Amino acid sequence: MMEIHEKKFDCPVTATLELIGGRWKAPILFYLSKGTRRFGQIDATISGISRKVLTEQLKDLEKDGLIIREYYKELPPRVEYSLTEFGQSLSSVFNAMVHWANENLVKK
Amino acid sequence: MMEIHEKKFDCPVTATLELIGGRWKAPILFYLSKGTRRFGQIDATISGISRKVLTEQLKDLEKDGLIIREYYKELPPRVEYSLTEFGQSLSSVFNAMVHWANENLVKK
DNA sequence: AATAGTAGTAACAATATTGTAACTAATGAT
DNA sequence: ATCATTAGTTACAATATTGTTACTACTATT
Structure with a gap:
């Protein structure tokens, strides 16, 4: 049984997703x-996302411990996001997806 | 570039998801x-899903070639679902998620 | 002829997710 | 004092996803 902020999951795949x-x-x-x-x-790279949704998603990811937000009191202000170790540990999952997609989805 | 029913994805992870x-x-x-x-x-095993949504999801999965539906004209009628080879090829991705979840999510 | 059991469908309601557009905060340079 | 720039926020609208309840089709058994 996996637990993520109060919710419980009996399926590890659902818990990951x-x-x-x-x-x-x-x-x-x-x-x-x-x-x-x-x-x-x-914002510029992830095409299609709005700034509002980007902010929300980044907050979620930070709350879940996957990324860190660092605010620099410069001007203009600078905010940097990076993966935590926990976030980096997901690379195994992403690698599996990338590998599967390259092998199995049509390339054009 | 990946293509799934007319839509194009530049990110293999997005294409997989x-x-x-x-x-x-x-x-x-x-x-x-x-x-x-x-x-x-x-229906009985995937807890929380409604029959309507289950039907919809199964149709999507069939359309995407991940599962096959087999109808037996018995009575009461029997309908069986199973993974195609394409669907089975996803096991590498699910295995990665299961492994990651077991290593990284709190167990209770 | 009515009943039971499986695998659904239909009409509709509620909820969640995502988008749009305009606005704010901070502050060094002009 | 105003402007420019980054990183947001706010109020609201639209869309997508999911859920609820009742109904159907099929036909062997009672």
């Missing part, structure tokens, strides 16, 4: 796996 | 990976 599922979390995490990025960079 | 993401598809596929199952068995 609770953290990385949805339209945006996986692409954000996958992008951050390439290195630390600023808010604006993520 | 397009097929197995959402609230129910992964648990259904994961359950079917244990063997062929009848509609009623899936």
